[in-house]
Amino acid sequence: MKWLAIAAATIGLLLVPVLFGDRFVFVFIQMLTASLFALAFNLLWRHTRLLSFGHAAHFGAGMFATIHLMRLAEANVLAVPLPLIPLGGALAACLLGVVAGYFATVRTGTYFAMITLAVAELIYALGSQWEALFGGEAGLSSMRLPWAGWTFATTGEVYYIVLGWVVPAAAALYFVGLTPLGRLAFAIGDDETRVRFLGYNAHRAKTMVFALSAFHAGLAGGLLALVNENVNYGAFGGTVSASVVLHTFIGGSGVFLGPVIGAAGLTLLGALLSDVTRLWLLYVGAAFVLMMLYSPEGLAALFIANLRLWRELPWPSLVRLNLLGGLAVLAFVCTTVFVVELAARALTEGASATAVVLFGTTWSLSSPVTWAIPIALALAGHVALKAAIRQRRRLEDAVA
Amino acid sequence: MDFFVVSLLNGLSYGLLLFMVSAGLTLVFGMMGVLNFAHSSFYMLGAYFGYSVGRLTGFWPALIVAPLGIAFLGALIERYLLRPVHRHGHAHELLVTFGLVFIIDELVKLLYGNYPLKNPMPVELSFSAFRLFGLDYPFYRVFIALVAIVMFGAILALSRFTRVGLIVRAAVRRPHMVEALGHNVPMVFLGVFAGGAALAGLAGVVAGVFYPTGPSMAQELGVIVFVVVVVGGLGSLEGAFVASLLIGIFSSFAVGVNWTLADAFALVGVAGADLWGGAFTVKLSTVAGAIPFVLMFLVLLLRPAGLLGERQ
Amino acid sequence: MTSAVISLQGIAKCFGSLEVIRHLDLDVLEGERHALIGPNGAGKSTLVGMISGLIPLSAGAIFLNGRRIDGLAPERINRLGLGRSFQITRIFPRLSAQENLRIGVMARHGIRYSLFRPATAYSAVAREVEALLAKVRLDGRAGVVAGELSYSEQRALELGMALASEPKVLLLDEPTAGMSRDEADHVVDLIRTIAIGRTVLIVEHDMDVVFSLCDRVTVLAYGELIASGPAAEIRRNARVQEAYLGTEHVA
Missing domain, CATH: 1.10.287 (Helix Hairpins)
Structure with missing residues (x-):
């Protein structure tokens, strides 16, 4: 049953460019990157109970690193196949994650949230001023270069690059939860002091989980940069950090795929409705607050509770x-x-x-x-x- | 010299405004463990309420009525949105206030439009306090400072010399103990939350006629007041006061300073660093916005409890 | 002569102007079951916190098997062979009983931050977890989420966690706190089996538990050591009677 669902979803995702026009394929790309971003964010929250309000820093780092690599490739300095370039973005974000995570995870709770927020604000402030690296208001642009017979000129072709990264990355994030580090992260989320008395360096473990989360956030950013061929410092902005929080918690942070429900659903609705209403954010905000009040574990928890009743x-x-x-x-x-x-x-x-x-x-x-x-x-x-x-x-x- | 004095005065006045907003935030944080993301939204709402009430009654009644309105709103939010999620933990309370930011932002845009309002300063306050180096120094900056200082004094007096103040101070430190002594701690929480909202609202009314009243007010101040609270120390009013002034003055000076990292290198004998470009030629004035965050990092790493906070 | 496994030398702790522990010397010898008793506020919890690395010392030094451990992080002290349980149950409520213990066992096998295999794939760890579950009599409850275990099951799990890192020295902080007579007896049995081959320092309120379990007893009052010796001797000590047993009902 489970495998059947996964197989059906995979086939469905593979068929998207065949069934839909470019405009919708682009929406699907955004849904995929937003989903990966939310999964990366939730690796920190669901396991380690660390609430990051500045995850845009890593998403943006992935975007900028990717664009820089694409520009190097364009200038013939670097010969890397286009589909591999987002990996560079992920690695750059991971590097930032090691540094930011090392400092942020010294504290937990509200203080952790504040440090992550400050990291993102700091990078945003630098990004708006440091033209050479971040390109100022206009941002940086590049072009996708063809590779191995693929031109990557159509949205459909790019979609497959994105899909080809997002699905394995999501699987990897799931797998992380099963490994010793993933189980340890859960334990740290429950009781950090206890973990230390079992002989673990909790700070080191938290930094590693943070870096992993940053890696995947950076990958999501890198993929979006590859698609947009442009990025400006707005990528570090508060809206980006905020959206991943909204997506994750509306979708449901307690279940692995919960954030995907939120990210994909809200991205799709946003794309469909943003022309119809100016008040989209008001509705999202209200849905978020209501969710926190009546179903703190999000839509996924409602769904699962229903499934349980179904059997009984x-x-x-x-x-x-x-x-x-x-x-x-x-x-x-x-x-x-x-x-x-x-x-x-x-x-x-x-x-x-x-x-x-x-x-x-x-x-x-x-x-x-x-x-x-x-x-x-x-x-x-x-x-x-x-x-x-x-x-x-x-x-x-x-x-x- | 004139740059120094004017920057200092502006920094003080801005710092005192920061304090007005962060005072309520730090009190609520200290007591309930909740960092209210929507606190600077209360500040923005204060400006807008002040504007609406002021159009009917003039500035002075609005100065009283608008903060009361915000206090009422704060009480409703505490009672019906925060208290129900209290059992899920601080993270969920934090998230509720986070969601409120969007709702308040969008409602303000809906009701007042997505642009700054013409919110004129009352005539009786718009005069020059004194002439300084050939420039008129606006009295209103002095007025902002006066309101903040009176408010600080009033809070201190209230908390030091009244019974209510005693209970509140005790509830900030040991809520369970105070509850065990038979005080209605949820009611105290409600009162402090509403009071904190009112202070932010008051700051909003006062600032609204000087700085533009617009839908981005909350966002502009939002993160800075968090920084103030963290730097000052959890729940410490005095800490928030010091941190506000520190950050106000720092920011005010930084805006006017055109030093770069290269200049700093030149100062210690490494000439020509400006030729390296990049970060070395970024002027301090352009990254003034980043200074509070750098300060916050330093404090969190070197003195995690904040400048005047107690170690837990 | 048996050597001191834990040796406290002139340790002190002040919180501001309040002296909680005053210049205290104590040796816990190899293989003994040593109880630490004293009225509320005597400084027992502070002492346990200091030995395990949670509370920094104001003065003095602590040695574990001759090696100085004060100032080390808790995880370092644990790796030197000291395990502890907590007065307030500290388990991982979102993980199953089995997974709780696995976290403890993994560390000793050097599998700490690994990312390449599922945690369940390490067979040596799994075997040991099974054995440990049986030891604390939770083998029937292996898959139950720890947060849903009964209170005494959680206490048993707490003991299992302290054992998981196979420490040569065990620090047990009120292992029978909040338990009924039957439950406490059960835990005493359990401690007897797990104490074999180990040195155990127990903080305990229940005098029955102390005198039925321990070889030596140290009495603490107002941060000072007022007596230390074989259990039978302590029972007769007049100062102890006055300072501690006299003020609290001896069950």
Whole structure:
């Protein structure tokens, strides 16, 4: 079953450039790199309980190192096959990770988070000023050189380079969790002092895990640089560090593939919806806070809890429960989006606005219909939620 | 000379503003162990609330009303967003406040627009305090400093000489002990969180009419106030005061100094380092933004508990 | 003459102006089961922390088998042959009982930060983990996540962890804390088996445990050593009666 799913996913991923146009293939590339980045980030959090707020430093280091290598190749200084160049980005990020990790992992908890944040801010501040290395506002550009009959001129060809790196890298990250260092990292996340009394140098282990995480973050960055053929110091910016946190925790940090759900899902939705709404980040932020409140282990944990119930309960009642819950969530989301988007448009129109255009329809602000819709939606959501809670209680009683 | 004096004065005034924002942050951190990522968002909201209230009532009532509004908002956030995740640990509390940053940022852009507002200084405060080397020194900088100092004094007096202050100080150090003594620690947390938010809000109202009131206000100050808290020492108000002034003055001087690493090498007898280019020709003024972080590294590595923090 | 395995020479610890340990000398001899007792606040926990490298000394020196160990990091001290358990259970709640012990055993086999094989692939380690599980009587619970074990099972695991690095010297910090009579008896049995061939220093509150288990007893009060000697002697010592046994109920 498990292998079947993996095989199906692999075939699906291989077929992407065949099935979709360039624009979507590019979105898929972003989904893949964001997923690898989130997995790298979560290697630190899930195992070692280290929360990095500055992982853009390593992502950006991978991007810049890759671009520099591509430029060297372009200048005929370096003869490295194009598909191997992102590895250079990963190694550069790993090097930075050894240094930054050595200092950051002296502390844990909030202090660790602050140090990583400061590292990223420091590099950002340098990046914005040091033109020779980071190219200033315009950034640095390069071109993909052909290799072994491949021109790498189409997005489809580049997609396979990205896929060819991301899947093995993700597998490697999974494998790390099984090795002695990976198990040790878990133990450190639980009780560092205990680990030291078993004869381990915890600081050394944390630095190694940090460097591994930086390596994969750098690889993700390097792949994106290879695709974009351009990078500027914005790669070190707070938004990049923040996005990986949002992706990981919305997707679910407790399960290996959780961050992938968040990264791929949010990247896809972002690409689809960023033209439709200006308030994308508001929704992501709200989803994130709600997730932290009601399901701190993210979407993956909800999914797994459901899977467990699936084995224990008769499926018709479970389907009903999921339908009701889904309906409630959908209704509340629709209500919120409707009201917020209505307000956003009314506010841009100014105080004198009487009607706004939303979803291709004109809504009069004084018409009762306009306001009846969100109220009805909210009520429907409320009823569905109540029913879902009742149903769940019944099911729990039945199990107990 | 004139550069020195003006930089010093500007640094002091900026440092005192930093202190107004970081005071609440360090108190909340010391007490609840939560570094509130959204704290500088409260500062930004203070500026915007101040602007909205000020348009109705004028500047002075806004100076009182807006911080109260922020305090109320802070109380709601503590009660309904932070307290429920408390049992999951500090990391989750930190993450909730992290998520709030996006919500507040986007709501501000939604309500006020994605550009700085015209938020004029009250006429009665916009005059020159004194002439310095032929330049008028704005009184408002002095006003910012005065508000910060009065606030510092008020907090110190409140914490030293009142019963509430005693309980709060005790709860910062030993929350469980204070709870065991029968005090309502969650209520104390709520109060401190709301109070800290109000202080940030007050700083926002005051700063909003001098620096631009815009949607990037929170981001510009955000990381710096973390630096202040870490450098000053966990939960230490006095530490935050010293660290704020230090960073304020450092940044203010660095902006005006055009030294490069090459100059530093020349000073010790290595001439021509500027020909190496790269990092050696980057002017100190252009990397002024990086100085607080360098300071933070040094403190974390050499004196992890902060300048005035206690060793744990 | 048997040699001192742990030797404390003139050690002291001050927290600010508070002297928690005052110029203390103590030798723990090879092969003995040595108890450290004393009323609350006597400085027992501080002493254990100092020996194991968690709390720095204000003065004096600590030797382990003749080698000076104060100032060394806990992991170095552990590698020199000192294992310890904690008063408050310190296990890895997200790992299974078996994995908990594996972390302990791996280090001794020199497999610390390896990345090339799964942790389960080392057969010598696996055999030893099995043996250790049986020793602390957790073989039936190997796969259970440690956070879900019962309290006494967790305490047993805690002991197993202290044993995992095969230390010649064991430091046990209140191994029966918070246990019922039956559970405590069980742990005493356990300690008896694992103490064979080892030197054990136990901090303990339960006098039954102390006198049924230990050859020698050292009494600490207000940071000072007030008596040290064979268990039977200590039981009769007047100063001990007054300073410690007199103030606390002898069960």
